[in-house]
Amino acid sequence: MKNNLKQRSLKLHEDNRGKIEVISKIRVETSDDLSLAYSPGVAEPCLKIKDNPEDIYKYTAKGNMIAIVTDGSAVLGLGNIGPHASLPVMEGKAILFKEFAGVDAFPICLNTQDPEEIISIVKNISPSFGGINLEDISAPNCVFIERRLKEELDIPVFHDDQHGTAIVTIAALINACRLTNRRLEDLEVVLSGTGAAGSSIARLLKDVGVKKVYGYNMEGVILKSKYDNYSFSEKELIDQSVISFPTNLQNDSLKALIENKDVFIGVSAKNLVTKDMVRSMNKDPFIFAMANPDPEISVEDALEANAYIIGTGRSDYPNQINNVLAFPGLFRGALDSKSTKITESMKLHAAKAIAYIIKDEELKRDYIIPSPFDKRVVKAVAKAVSDEVIRLKIYRK
């Protein structure tokens, strides 16, 4: 079956020679068509834009066009396969933007992994685009690149690998609480993986009201005493009090940390969590084990160890934490509201919108996340994001 999927995917890609196509929205069949769409008529929108730069959104496709930018350094679970081999993923992303949210998206695969060069290129190609979706760029470069581009561009910039998972994880957590009548404020959360995605999850957890987020990375529990060893973004999590420090731990193992906690969120590595560790958690724990393609603990093991809610990145199990629930609607809302940026609060509103697609009475242990094919999701996310842009007044005039 898995092999079958591989062969079918290859055939699909080969038969169609890739997945995207650039088409005309208007007819060009007569001399008159040509003189309107091209020379000499096209001079007119050009001159309008020259006189009033904002008119580029009126007369061109820019306002609905985003660049999917990668350096091929951290592609899916495949690692640093480079810009050429990453193109099928970027085309895939582009068609998801279009099919799910009507957003035009074009893959830009960069033949450099130098962060300064990437920043400079994205700034230089930005006139054609109304937004930038950074994709599959490895940490810590991705954090640095996104931050600089957010500062230096006046269009929305978003690194999906950092924030997409975070948004959907928060949506799942909100619904796990709704289903079990727990309060986000009361949860004690263990976050395994404090890289780019983990950092974004930690921040959104705090934003949504969670008080206690404990961190764990490959070297052990995140502790103030080990501050000097940490990466730039881990230090930030500590400096900004996003991460809490556990007290009275026997040692700095995940096993010691997870005991008596309510939630495990993993964006780390497979098989980190054992059944005994789940059993040592507080009653009816939530397990979001999102290591790809194999989770920190298998769904079967987690169930056996009495996890109450289990979410993974996998499409073959319930509660898939799938970024496609977030990024299409997020950009749809940002573009529609003429937003100049993507803020933390826009992400938070996106998460809430995803969660509340499911009504109280519909929530179940294996249905805390809506289907990516639920047509209501994009609309709800776009509206929530757009409303927030208007509230924050961060739109182009």
Add this chain to the structure above:
Amino acid sequence: MKNNLKQRSLKLHEDNRGKIEVISKIRVETSDDLSLAYSPGVAEPCLKIKDNPEDIYKYTAKGNMIAIVTDGSAVLGLGNIGPHASLPVMEGKAILFKEFAGVDAFPICLNTQDPEEIISIVKNISPSFGGINLEDISAPNCVFIERRLKEELDIPVFHDDQHGTAIVTIAALINACRLTNRRLEDLEVVLSGTGAAGSSIARLLKDVGVKKVYGYNMEGVILKSKYDNYSFSEKELIDQSVISFPTNLQNDSLKALIENKDVFIGVSAKNLVTKDMVRSMNKDPFIFAMANPDPEISVEDALEANAYIIGTGRSDYPNQINNVLAFPGLFRGALDSKSTKITESMKLHAAKAIAYIIKDEELKRDYIIPSPFDKRVVKAVAKAVSDEVIRLKIYRK
């Protein structure tokens, strides 16, 4: 009427919010679709490309996708209006590629006019593209940029403003000769404008067999004695004996140069040529006055002065020298034949293919150039170009 065109063009652009759209070639309606087009199935074409870089042409849209790259420095007749204001033109170009030749094309408007930076950016974004169409970049940068990119990239690179006009002009000249039973070898040609486009015309004139091409620029007739004053590309034309030097000229004016010549080709400025100047030429002269939007001499004046063939850049007169006759078929042929470059001989074969669309018995003074809407043009150009690629063995293996 002209005003009407402007208003209609603005409305067309505004109603459609620009002219291009990026769509999916495949369905994404079910979970299975998603797992084939995106994760996890998409990993398979990625891995194939990682193992065999040539497979990018098999599994992605790269092989039919070109970038339309501009820095906005010389847009239409509008000058240096910058990358933002140039976007309507680049989108227009993109839809012409698609509508005329089925080539996917995407506008990349660059926020820099530094040649080294442009070269570096185009090289860095090239993984997504099967060809590069440089557009509306001012001279001399365009010559330098094109040359470097041709050397440093393994995909076709073409600056339409230099070579597009040249190809169609040569096609027109071939047909003017066919109609009047003259031989290209016997023609004495005055070329007004020896910048980027003029240089390309001069080279193709020599390639097609014209023996005598005299040059004129804003400072006067091109003469060996003024060598030190010339631009890099004018010096090259002299060094490579592309330009001939007139003898016994009374002075270095265009008026003196044009006397007793057979052909005037202008890519220079309006109203340079008077009726008296045309009358001083050899009998039944050919006038290709392509300054935009106003030609070197009006069609009415040239007719009155007994020009036999008159071609201009204007769509409202016969014999429009329109680049759209060349670039779609040229890239179609280059992409179909997996060419790694665009050579002079490919351009020459494109010119001949355009010319011979019109049969001997169909040729008329006001029909030496086929209509851009003649469906045979793209096919004939693509085939001629593709055949030449195969003959030269410059295709990817």
